Amino acid sequence: MTVLLLAVLAFALAAVALTRRRLLWGVAVLGVHSLVLAALYFALSAPDVALAEAAIGFGLVTFVYLLAIRRTGRIAVAAVECRPLLYPEGEEVVGLVWELLELLAARTHRELELRWVERGEVEGLLSSREADLAAGDLVPSARETAFPRVPLLPTRIVRVRRGNGPWGAISGSREAERLPRGGRLFPRRGELLEALERGELGGAVVNLLELRSFYLRGTFRDAEIEPLEDADFVVLFAPDEGELAEALREIMTELREKGEWEELLRRYL
Amino acid sequence: MTAALLGVLGYFGFGIICFLIPRARFLSALALVCGTISFAIWAPGFPRGHLGLGDWAIPWEGDALAAAFWGLSLFLHAVLLLEEVGKPRHFYALLTLLFGTVLSLVLSRDLFNLYISLELTSLIAFLLVGLEGRAAQVWASLKYLILTSCGMILYLLGVGFIYARAGSLSLPALSAMPPDTAIRLGVGLLLAGAAAKGGVFLYAQWLPTAHGYAPSSVSAVLSGLVVKMGIVAMARIAGAYGAGDVLVALGLITGFLGIYHAFWEKRIKVFLAYSTMSQLGYMLLGFGWGAWEGALAYAVAHGLFKPLLFLAAGRAEDEAGTHLIQRLAGKLMLSTRLGLGLGTVAIAGLPPLAGYAAKGLLFLNLPPWGKWALFALSVGTAASFSKLLPTIVRGRKGWKPTWGQFTLGLVVVGGGVALCIGKASLLAPSSLISGLGAIAAGYVVFHLLRKLPLRPPHWRLDESLLALFLAGCALLFWVLLH
Amino acid sequence: MAAQIGTVLGIGLVFLGFGALLLRRSLIWKLLGLNVASSGAIVFLVALSHRPGAVPPLSGYPEGTPSADPLPQALVLTAIVIHFATLALSLAYAISLTERFHTQETERIEAASEEEMER
């Protein structure tokens, strides 16, 4: 009776494990399956085998698999924080781009590993392969156009002027390249914003989403706006990650065809 | 027995120590000396015995098959030591361990011991194939690993079926069992599993890439010796149970399909790998029809000229900078062309070389229609090798022979001549005519067929797996219904 | 009865594992399937060692109690280790391949490695 129960359980667990989508779940369930098998061996009066299965089949195999997934199954994302696109909310990460990345991870059978970075770090991380892709507040600078990229949203780079004083922009970004001489660079958007509010800056070179966040904070009610150039928010990929870029492009096409893209835009913007 | 075990132990021990000590080639040579002495002591008596105590011990027995393979592997070991100088020490270590395992495997008469020995040979083979770390090699090795693991799972199930009925794992005990369903099924599973290791067509589609992409000295050992271990296991199992007709069927399949693929293959080493698959057909036919002497002679002969071909092909790729047969012509040195040429005429069966002599021995002991099948296979082999002719005939003058190739070539010629002199019927006009006739017919067939727009399928992992299971099921049905 | 159930489970697991091996497209999933299939073969052998009412093959049980067959259990101990060894090696290969080709789809890996060989 015990044997029958354990056998059914073992079979069901194996079937569940092998039909998972996420590798991590598959491995975890298979670990439990191994433990059940060990119990089954014990019930079949084979304690030696039960011990070996528990130590090797459960212990070592699961361990090796988990370590291997840690190696192969990750997409290292360099994330530049940007509200509606990619931003942390409590313990979670949310945003339009995050949804896309999750689709990408599911399609390539890999897990996402996110690391919040400053805008200026992106280029270095991608070229040293420490990140597989970068996303978020990302309009590629002239040097970054060398990386494979997938455009997501059209935007515009604008100059906003509120008073007298130097211009400001976020360092390493496309906007910084359009900065007039004598402008000041800031590593993070928050610092740029604070400088503006303190009145140290007379204006800033920003993209439309940043402009929007300025408006939401009420800093820029009465500013004059001068458009500079049209650009795109993109996801950038490390040089040899053409495959990943291709996969994301496919996802985008499918989303557009099914009309889900508009739905996503409406939800986040 | 004691001598044989000590020889194997010497190989294993020196092999392991090779990992640690810089002068690995020298240690490997010591292992060779050890093995040779042990061979000289045990071979005359054909000892039998058990490793261990009681009913569960592992039966070991020397016989002609074991002796033939000991001789072949000791010789190939010597050749590779001559050929490969200055490789990293783990190369010599793995090579030594591989030869040691082969020596142990051919003596074993126990199903499970065969299983572990097969696993060990193929494990070392995986490592050797992926040793240089090029992606294609690693993938070939992984494909090899996945397919043979499937085969070994089938084999393990077979062991279970046999053991449950017979209560013993030794092959002699198997031969005493009445052929009921469980035993038949068990034998079928064992044969399918061993076939996946042994390079039989449909069961082992890993072979073309694994042997074609490996470094050429590794391909030489794999083709010359390692795949035959699967065939040895099949011969032992089928011999104990009396399933010769299965081997004949498998031999015909692998013989003709291998030739079909080899005929249209463009890359030289992959071409040689497909040819290995077809050559295994000769041995299976021989073992299946009980012509052990001929099958063994052919296994040894193939173990001589195929390594020669692989070593020469490796040199050829280096010299010409390409692996396409078409582009090799005109670029090879005389010494390389001589090696390739000697291998080609030997495999095609030109008298009085080793290939001809072994084929002749095989020919003598076959039933009439088997002779026709063998003749057709010979024609096919000659036809597929005809495409190497331009490469061999045209080329540069340079002369840089390697010791390994030289020794192999010498033995291919010398062994063949010795066999022909020893067995007078091989020099009878009718044999000579049929041998030369097959080559001539092959050359004609080559020119007739080469323009045909036939292209054999490309075997990727999924197709190979499907082929393995399909052929495995067919084999099980055959064994159950017979 | 327990032995019969065990053998059926073993064959079922082999079936499941081979199914995953053939139908899944990702390399790591294929290897996971292979792992399940090999554990199926092990269950099969262990079940064959069992006898009705048998005790484990250890001394210390009263004379005359039927004991399970120690030989298949010994074989299985060996087979478990071998399967682990091949699994570890294949995972290392898989890592090395994904490192190079940045994909786990076997078809793409195969195509990419063929391409590499042509170069």
Add this chain to the structure above:
Amino acid sequence: MKRALTIALLATLLGILLFGLTDLFPPAEVRPWAEMARAYGAGNGVASIVLGSRLYDTLLEVLVFALAMVGVRYTLKPLGKWREPVVPERGVVREMADVLLPVIIVFAVYLAASGHLGPGGGFPAGAIAGSGLLLLAMAKGIERLSRELHEGTLEPLEYGTITVLLVLGCLSILLNHRGSGLLVAFNLLIGIEVTIGAWVVLHYFASHRGEI
């Protein structure tokens, strides 16, 4: 199409195997093993086969294990080191690791040394010791431990253990020498070898930069 074919094929295989089962029971009688076990000085039938009458299989198995680990090493080595893994900040984890380490080692040694009497043996013992070691290493910061357990010293130890095991095993087969002391020695040697193998491999998997 391919899917259907595959499933049909596997179902056929399943059918054949299940059909074979109908004829399988009852299996052959269990041969009396107590005598043989006593001759080897073992109380465990399985151990007496693994380390006694089929010791040769076990020696080959040790070789399989060792060579697979060699393969893992040579495959992962060219990939280079992964950047420093995260070390937990809390001291509790580290202290627990310090306490747990001797417990795991003692348990593993017990399993190996009593393997000829009851369930246990060198392989599970080595697996437990190796994976326990790595778990603790991860808790303490893997770099620290791998500096202490340097590969340059581990490798000779591993190959030396195998050589001793091979020589001892083959001699015991040849000279027909038996006894429980020998079994304990085999189990301990196998345990050492498997511990080193498991540690090295897990360590390689954990610390070498693979994909990404």
